[in-house]
Amino acid sequence: MSAISNVEAGQAHALLPVRHPQVDFFICDILDAIPKDDMATMEHPVFSLSTRPDRRILHYEHRGTSIEVVPSVKGLATIHDKDILIFCISQLMAAVNAGRAVGRTLTLRAHDLLVATNRETSGDAYRRLRESFERLAGTRITTNILTGDEDVTTGFGLIEKWEIVKKTRGGRMVSVTVTLSDWLFRAVMSKSVLTLSRDYFRLRKPLERRVYEIARKHCGKQADWRVSVEVLLKKSGSASPRRVFRRMVRDMIESDHLPDYHLAEEEGDIIRFTRRTQVLDEGALVASEAPPLSHATLDEARRLMPGVDVYALEAEWRGFWAASGRPRLRSADGAFLGFVRRKAAG
Secondary structure, X not given: XXXXXXXXXXXXXXXXXXXXXXXXXXXXXXXXXXXXXXXXXXHOOOOEOOOOOOOOOEEEEEOXXXXXXXXXXOEOOEOOOHHHHHHHHHHHHHHHHOOOXXXXXXXXXXXHXXXXXXXXXXXXXXXXXXXHXXXXXXXXXXXXXXXOOEOOOEEEEOEEEEEEEEEOOOOOEEEEEEEEOHHHHHHHHOOOEEEOOHHHHHOOOHHHHHHHHHHHHHHOXXXXXXXXXXHHHHHXXXXXXXXXXXXXXXXXXXXXOOOOEEEEEEOOOEEEEEEOXXXXXXXXXXXXXXXXXXXXXXXXXXXXXXXXXXXXXXXXXXXXXXXXXXXXXXXXXXXXXXXXXXXXXX
């Protein structure tokens, strides 16, 4: 062993062990992170679908899972408020996949959040964003939903706290820190998340977003999934009567613009969800035949396009390869890096 190695070994024994490998905070600086959502709130109704202040206390029970959602004076957190959590989860998962240390307190730029979730960047948009933070922090949930292999009944807010750390002279937020609840952070760290279509943020109606979430969670890798209108109504959390809800679902069937899934009505008051194409799962196309990429290749992609989520790039490349007819690849690593270089060059 060299002298330098002996010194390093001595220093290692002299130092205390790393007792807290996760940092206390995480800076959201990964561009184009793949949208991710936690599976628990995709399966069960937690967010209001109302476009007006909703001050109801929500109760939900299904197959042993119970949820009570209590609003603040600002009202319940809405499905559009959830965009903030999706952005945070997406950033955390991209960082975890890249081997970076993360914590449940995140610092993010408001403009990045608005752009990533397909929102306007007007002054009114920043005002609405602040209202979303207030509803997320004020809404309290009591549930026995399992997250990260822990089965406990607990009460919490969707976010523990938020704070504007920088704003313009006119008072518009520039950057903000958000502390996620332990419950939600456990879900992220146990990778109890699913990839969403980027077109999710283009859906205008709250029910469309909620139905997409349910389909993504339950259809998964299956070619199709069937559910009764009654159960779909219950899982959606919609306050509409069944006949009104059924009509809204029929409108969705007629418009047929739900990302990833096609809806159809069958006898017996049943709705069938069918996958349109391969659905992204953890950054790669399901059943993709393209060979895996090496760690060195992913590192080179990070060097070529710093700040970009390489797993998003990989998913985009695999989609391009599949759409091109799945040509035989002499070198998947070389083909991918060529794709990245062309993208970096603009």
